[in-house]
Amino acid sequence: MTVPSVPPTLSGKRPSKLFKNWMAKMASLPMILTALVVFVGGTAWTVTYSFTGSRMLPRTKWVGLDQYERLWSSDRWIISITNLGIYGICSLILTLFIGFTLAACLDRKIRFEGVFRSIFLYPFALSFVVTGLAWQWILNPDFGMQSVVRDWGWTAFSFDPLNNPDIVMFGLLIAGIWQGSGLIMCIMLAGLRGIDEDIWKAAKVDGIGTVKTYIMVVIPMMRPVFVTALVLIAAGIIKLYDLVVAQTGGGPGLSSEVPAKYVIELMFRAQNLGQGFAASTMMLCSVGIILIPWAYLEFGGRKRG
């Protein structure tokens, strides 16, 4: 952090930059302190203790990189990050695609737009735990979708993702997208409404088709909206935890484990704080690897321009 180095001037003619808007700065002081102590301080503490052999209670018994070695040789951790990768990529693409498509459909000035908007946004009002349980029941082979379709006569129909280790992540993905795409749709819709009517008129005059206008003209204009949506989706992916706990409990076996669950279980069930801290530090690093280049491109570029 850089501290403004301008000393308060005694002349009084040109007040220091530090005291400019001092009321506003005073008001935001509690938040600045919270951010420093809770977020930065907490992060530093966690990273520091990830180099210790802390078990149930934090202790300064230094073990170097042992926790990280164990982490990366643990099957469960490797499974967890692979799962997060699969879920993350699919969820990012599908949520953006579905969200934008739904928004574009609603944007065509259809009837009962408000009703549809509420229906699509409704899942977002539910907690992940409710979503997870509901989809656990829907995907249950004995009571849910599979049995309903079989009752209709397709007796060979088989759809049982939650009990199949190979495709269980897609069972989670369905629930995640069902819940998340409504919000993205609303953000996209707001973005679409912000596009000037004249653009559409111009496109029409030039004889460009509707779909082509969306892809070639409207989407590039909606860049800030997409960035917002992207950040929201990415944050949701990294902290994926409650959905897994409610829907599969990480099973069958370890096949739907995720990093956040690894952290919680190691810290509180295995009573191994050091290992949990090492895993959460790795999560922080992964966020950093994605976020820093993006922030550089996004904000660094603007300054130059």
Next chain:
Amino acid sequence: MSKILKSALLGTALTAATATAVMAEGVELEVTHWWTSGGEAAAVAKFADAWNATGNTWVDGAIAGSGGTARPIIISRIIGGDPMAATQLNHGRQAEELIEAGLLLDLTDVAEAGGWAEIVNPSSLLDACTLDGKIYCVPVNIHSAQWIWLSHAAYESAGLDVPTDWNEFTASAGSLKEAGILPLAMGQQGWQQNIAFGAITLAVAGQEAWNGVNIDKNADVARGPEYTAAFEAVAAARDLAAESNVQDWNMATNLVITGQAGAQIMGDWAQGEFSVAEQVEGKDYSCLPGLGLNPVIDTGGDAFYFPVNDDPAITAAQKELAALLISPEVQVSFNLAKGSLPVRGDIDMSTANGCMQKGLEILANGGVLPSGDISFSQDTTLQIEDLQAQFWSSDMSAADAQAAYADIIANAD
């Protein structure tokens, strides 16, 4: 002004004095535990009634969910400086660090006054409460995990006799499958699969090898031929449970109760489910300790710990409660309701049912093992559970699983 102040002060002092007097008469103790199912709640009510009968007050702090949910809450309350007066934990190493940090009350004087060293059977239970020669917890019951539960209805519909040991069970499994019955019910959760793994290894690899791994933590034994045989037996059991797609243990028990599955390997707490379904031991279901091959049981269970408190009145009451929990009458009424075995051998449990009698007989004969909670840290336990979860849900070979298991044992603490 000073007069007013004086009388005000006097009033406050009086109120405080009365408050202390009331405290001395009856102390409110908050007790946290995770006994929330029907039978468990009935059992904990026996404790509460006995405590309330002494003129004190039992403030029930039940935490819903299993130990895995409740334990972090309990521990963080103790660490965070908001301790309850008493709490359930599994005895063993779960509270080790709390004791080292000086957060739990030393009960040695109560134990000496009550002669716990003589009455607690098996004595390993008290050892599990002991650290550096001091006693920190009261064991209240014994639960063992090495049981197989067999459905008579399933075997009748397949036209077979009910097996009397694990070998007969595996031999009958093919016929059960042909009759459209799932041979082995298994909840797809690591801890349940670990229980099955523990019971099968004990039966197949024998007690000597089991001791070598679970007590001496000898990785060479875990790589040895006895364990190879055990892992192959577990892999065979995995095939028998392949169609079992339930998660929770009581759902798996329900498959046995309704005759949809032939058997389940589960701890003696499964008995509560059979009782609730009004099934009769020997007629509707059978239970075989040690899978019928090796009649030994482990002695896990529950114990009460008492966090250190500043208030001497509460400390005195905590010690009083500790003595009460292990008293003969309370032990009988609690364990009959809970379906678990009592921690003292000198009381009359003749009203217990058939499965409990089998367990009591084994206890009396000394066929006891330390439980996983006692020999392994939580960290090691979770690693083994993870391995079992992975092994049971995939087609991992027995040899690979054995190698991974031996690595965990080599690094175990």
